[in-house]
Amino acid sequence: MEQSGHLAIKNLTKVYERGQVVALKDLSFSVKKGEFLVVIGLSGSGKSTLLRCINRLIEPTSGSVSLDGVDVTSLPSSRMRRMRRGMGMVFQHFNLISRSTVLTNVLTGRLGYTPVWKSMAGWFSKADHELAMKSLERVGLEEKAYVRADELSGGQQQRVGIARALMQQPSLLLVDEPVSALDPATSNSIMQYFEEINQSDDITVLTSLHFLSLARRYGTRIIALKGGELVFDGLPSDIDDSRFKEIYGEEAEEVEVR
Amino acid sequence: MDQRLDGSTLLGNLLHTRARTALKNRAFSFLLDWMIWGYVAYAVMFFLNHYWYTWIPGHWYDTLTLPSWGWPLTIIATLELTVICRNFGRSLGMRAFGLDLYPTSGERISFVRRLLRIAVWQLSVPVACVGFWSNPAVPLHDRAAGTVLRSTREVDREETDANDALGIARVRKPEKRALTTQWGIMSLFLLGLTFWLGWTIIEANLSVLTRRADKAGDLFQKIARPDFRYFFKEDPIFVLRRGSFAILDLMVLTLLMTLLSTVLGTAVAFPLSFLGARNIMSFHPVGLVIYTVVRGFFNIVRAIETLLWATIFAVWVGWGSPFAGVLALTVHTIAALGKLFSEQVEGIDKGPSEAIRAAGGNFFQVIRYAVIPQVVPAFWAFTLYRWDINVRMSTVIALVGAGGVGTLLFYYKNEGQWSIVGSVVVSIVVVVWLMDYLSGWLRERIVR
Amino acid sequence: MSSAGRSTKPLSQLINLLGRSLGQIQKAWEPFIVDFAIIATTWILITYTYSWFTRGPELATYFLVPWWLFLIGSVEIAVLWESFGVSLGHTLFRVRLLGADRRPPTLRQAVVYFFGWHISALPLAGLLASPPLHERWSGLRFHPLIVDSIRPRPWYRRSIGIYLMALFVVVSVAAVGVTITFQNLVRLFSDAYRVAPLWRALVNPNLAILKDSFSDLIVTIFMAVMATLFATIIAVPISFFAARNLTQGAIGRTVYTILRGIMSIFRSIEPIVWAIVFLVWVTSAHASFAGVLALWIHSIADLTKLYAERLESIDEGLMEAISATGASRFQVLRYGVVPQIVNPYISFTLYRFDINVRMATVVGLVGAGGIGGRLIAYLSGQRYANAGTVMLLIVVAVWAIDYLSSRLRSKLL
Numbered sequence A: 001m002e003q004s005g006h007l008a009i010k011n012l013t014k015v016y017e018r019g020q021v022v023a024l025k026d027l028s029f030s031v032k033k034g035e036f037l038v039v040i041g042l043s044g045s046g047k048s049t050l051l052r053c054i055n056r057l058i059e060p061t062s063g064s065v066s067l068d069g070v071d072v073t074s075l076p077s078s079r080m081r082r083m084r085r086g087m088g089m090v091f092q093h094f095n096l097i098s099r100s101t102v103l104t105n106v107l108t109g110r111l112g113y114t115p116v117w118k119s120m121a122g123w124f125s126k127a128d129h130e131l132a133m134k135s136l137e138r139v140g141l142e143e144k145a146y147v148r149a150d151e152l153s154g155g156q157q158q159r160v161g162i163a164r165a166l167m168q169q170p171s172l173l174l175v176d177e178p179v180s181a182l183d184p185a186t187s188n189s190i191m192q193y194f195e196e197i198n199q200s201d202d203i204t205v206l207t208s209l210h211f212l213s214l215a216r217r218y219g220t221r222i223i224a225l226k227g228g229e230l231v232f233d234g235l236p237s238d239i240d241d242s243r244f245k246e247i248y249g250e251e252a253e254e255v256e257v258r
Numbered sequence B: 001m002d003q004r005l006d007g008s009t010l011l012g013n014l015l016h017t018r019a020r021t022a023l024k025n026r027a028f029s030f031l032l033d034w035m036i037w038g039y040v041a042y043a044v045m046f047f048l049n050h051y052w053y054t055w056i057p058g059h060w061y062d063t064l065t066l067p068s069w070g071w072p073l074t075i076i077a078t079l080e081l082t083v084i085c086r087n088f089g090r091s092l093g094m095r096a097f098g099l100d101l102y103p104t105s106g107e108r109i110s111f112v113r114r115l116l117r118i119a120v121w122q123l124s125v126p127v128a129c130v131g132f133w134s135n136p137a138v139p140l141h142d143r144a145a146g147t148v149l150r151s152t153r154e155v156d157r158e159e160t161d162a163n164d165a166l167g168i169a170r171v172r173k174p175e176k177r178a179l180t181t182q183w184g185i186m187s188l189f190l191l192g193l194t195f196w197l198g199w200t201i202i203e204a205n206l207s208v209l210t211r212r213a214d215k216a217g218d219l220f221q222k223i224a225r226p227d228f229r230y231f232f233k234e235d236p237i238f239v240l241r242r243g244s245f246a247i248l249d250l251m252v253l254t255l256l257m258t259l260l261s262t263v264l265g266t267a268v269a270f271p272l273s274f275l276g277a278r279n280i281m282s283f284h285p286v287g288l289v290i291y292t293v294v295r296g297f298f299n300i301v302r303a304i305e306t307l308l309w310a311t312i313f314a315v316w317v318g319w320g321s322p323f324a325g326v327l328a329l330t331v332h333t334i335a336a337l338g339k340l341f342s343e344q345v346e347g348i349d350k351g352p353s354e355a356i357r358a359a360g361g362n363f364f365q366v367i368r369y370a371v372i373p374q375v376v377p378a379f380w381a382f383t384l385y386r387w388d389i390n391v392r393m394s395t396v397i398a399l400v401g402a403g404g405v406g407t408l409l410f411y412y413k414n415e416g417q418w419s420i421v422g423s424v425v426v427s428i429v430v431v432v433w434l435m436d437y438l439s440g441w442l443r444e445r446i447v448r
Numbered sequence C: 001m002s003s004a005g006r007s008t009k010p011l012s013q014l015i016n017l018l019g020r021s022l023g024q025i026q027k028a029w030e031p032f033i034v035d036f037a038i039i040a041t042t043w044i045l046i047t048y049t050y051s052w053f054t055r056g057p058e059l060a061t062y063f064l065v066p067w068w069l070f071l072i073g074s075v076e077i078a079v080l081w082e083s084f085g086v087s088l089g090h091t092l093f094r095v096r097l098l099g100a101d102r103r104p105p106t107l108r109q110a111v112v113y114f115f116g117w118h119i120s121a122l123p124l125a126g127l128l129a130s131p132p133l134h135e136r137w138s139g140l141r142f143h144p145l146i147v148d149s150i151r152p153r154p155w156y157r158r159s160i161g162i163y164l165m166a167l168f169v170v171v172s173v174a175a176v177g178v179t180i181t182f183q184n185l186v187r188l189f190s191d192a193y194r195v196a197p198l199w200r201a202l203v204n205p206n207l208a209i210l211k212d213s214f215s216d217l218i219v220t221i222f223m224a225v226m227a228t229l230f231a232t233i234i235a236v237p238i239s240f241f242a243a244r245n246l247t248q249g250a251i252g253r254t255v256y257t258i259l260r261g262i263m264s265i266f267r268s269i270e271p272i273v274w275a276i277v278f279l280v281w282v283t284s285a286h287a288s289f290a291g292v293l294a295l296w297i298h299s300i301a302d303l304t305k306l307y308a309e310r311l312e313s314i315d316e317g318l319m320e321a322i323s324a325t326g327a328s329r330f331q332v333l334r335y336g337v338v339p340q341i342v343n344p345y346i347s348f349t350l351y352r353f354d355i356n357v358r359m360a361t362v363v364g365l366v367g368a369g370g371i372g373g374r375l376i377a378y379l380s381g382q383r384y385a386n387a388g389t390v391m392l393l394i395v396v397a398v399w400a401i402d403y404l405s406s407r408l409r410s411k412l413l
Ligand SMILES: Nc1ncnc2c1ncn2[C@@H]1O[C@H](COP(=O)(O)OP(=O)(O)OP(=O)(O)O)[C@@H](O)[C@H]1O
Pocket: A016, A017, A018, A019, A021, A022, A023, A041, A042, A043, A044, A045, A046, A047, A048, A049, A050
């Protein structure tokens, strides 16, 4: 736990060529190991862009991201892929391969560790298979291992997504609005998985959330984006009514999710 | 890497792209109008040649041949007609690209202003488009006449916004009935012209249809009473190079040909289709070059029908050999399936590939685990569909010497043995129909 | 419109009953037909190969036994397979033949099923009962296959996978053996020079024939235009009678069935065959007219099918809403159906035009006008450079029209 933090983001800027949208403006912050950091902000404020700039699914326009002292933004693409193994990602719309089995989906989390020729033939090592079953057990889906992914409910699919991210044995988990496609009860149970992972595996979690109540409940720290700029960085308890209005605009009203 | 994020340049760029689209639409709508008048000119020339050729000085008996003064005259006349149409009312080209002429001052554009616009146009466009140099959005002739050519939808939106700002509920002007507008009349006129022109060009003749109806009746009667004499047994007179064949034998041969060519075609089209998918190949400029080449290959090969390919291959590997048919079907299958496949690859959901990349997967792993699982069912469906088409095609490629059951069809047709032709046709219909049914049924099950 | 389906007319009741029992027959026969097809194919393959080797290729036969023996034999083997084991048909349709409470069948039950099948399913009559007679007698019926969390065997270790794989290999080998001779392969390489002038002409066309070819191309394109135009005029009204959801009641169903049947027969005959027939009819003095008629017939059949399928997938809600206002049948069509289909219809017509242009280049091969005739003349005269020039024109025209039509179609949707 160095001074500069586990993950450090400096002057990060992203401009989308198409349509010339400035999605992130000169963003800087750092995250300590084991933190549960929640990113909030209005729709279109740049949350997804931020998360994807960290593992460079989207190339940042300028600025730098460094993980454990390694500058991610300047890595050549082959080293970048190795870097990505250490950063699991969970998606809003699950992004599962819907026609493949749950097990195959989970195993794809090991692709970064598997030689390309082996993975072309669909071979994963025995250890990988065991790890996959363990990850599935962790999210309570070991029975569904051989079911096609699109036969699962939304909550189950997201759990598969989590198991897939766990397969990478990451030190950082990037989570993009994991529950906005789910109902409130399922949302809570999904968030509890992240909490458990965060606490027992000491994996740093960086998640964007739409519901402030969930952010308050699970986050150890909250940052807020507005129009691609950092407008708040602090503890969940620091967000009072005026802060809230500042982030979400004057007309917003807080909704509770339990 | 750093870029200046100046608001004004951003806005400028935005405006720039919009202006470019507007200019493009303007140019294309003009070209369309001009082409329409070119088409009318062709029709006039055609009818002159067809009906009134005695009037034509110098007797050029061909629509596409004009005397030396003919071309400049045609070009100038069509241009002028185009301009006149575009200044009086909404021309077909303007309608097709959603443009209309609006006054910048005054309620409506007067007759004189329209004339003025036409006059200034003669300088501002034909002379190296000089009128567009200073301000492409409002060229010289527009400025002179106080008009502007704009997208109707944009104008509509602006009006709504303005009215909203003033709190006025906007009353939409009722659409004019199509037949009271210039473009409506023009469309109808073009339809009629095409009809007349086409009728003359194809030398349609209804009287011959009725006059020879009894002959056709005879023929249909013979075909409808098929003679299955040579279905199992071969015709002793009809001898192919490699032995004589009954209908059934050649039908099996045809099916084997289609099977082989479908399998070969799919095997080649499958890997090529990834090279022909834009979303896969856009990682690098070289990739885009490959994409363009592959797509171009698909399009060129597809444009030549299987039968034409069969003629080429029959010359190449031997007249009457089934191998020529297999090659022709294969080549066309590669191109047709390649195009369908790559379009399918272009339509995939990005999510899974994002997930694989986030897990550290490389290019090939993304294709193997995120792209292929998504497209494979559709690939199967397309392959079956293509097999169906190949069966249809294979029944006739014998015409140009590419083997298969069509050999018998054309042989007995030339012999005038129509009732045996009937039996071949019935066999073909049954097989094609069964294949159609089977492939449809399988497709339905696979795509689920 | 939906009231017609519920009418108590005896005729429509009969049709409904027929429809229901047809469904039952289909369900009972599906696995059987698959099994029968598999056994028959295997039989034919084996006997053909066997007789090929023993009697020589000239005398190779498909059945070895009389064809009726072959039929009876295949049926019997298929039924035996289905009664006493898990057949590929069962696997394919994911069903299992099980007794009550999903108990596996006893030998007695299987025997009863086997003989009962001959009495009840083969003449189809027993299938009208529900459950079918052979199922009632034996106490066995199809249960859906339940997949639990047991790891499924990969396809290459399942019987159906192995069988299909083997079949595929055998048939492919047969296909290669029948269609390709060694001589062919040699010529593919040694005779490539013959068509080389053709490829050269694609980049270096013979300008002298360009103008005449262009005139022919115009004829070809107008052939496609006229065929599409006339076909649309006929197919649009017909399609309403060929859509299942708009044709109800006994007469409607009959018209629907007849129309669809005729259209599917017409579609099965390639335009080039039609062109031959029409050439005899209107004589080759009116060659391009014959071509247009051929394309026209085929286009009518194709367009009617496309249109009708579109009609079958329209949103019934809108129709219901319009008929709820008390509109007449015609008004429902005009305001509930037509607005939904205008754009798809135009798009299908454009698509068909695109195909017709391709086809029009081809019907010329039999002498039905247009640029195809010129091409075949050059090819048979071994003037490959000229043929290449014509080919270039065709490619450019077809490509351009394909591009325009697909652009327009994507705008329409
Ligand atoms: N591929 C893209 N091309 C152009 N602009 C984009 C692209 N993706 C996102 N944007 C723009 O960038 C801005 C930020 O988008 P982003 O998806 O990061 O927002 P978000 O906070 O995740 O929103 P949401 O809560 O709706 O998911 C938006 O204005 C969006 O329109």
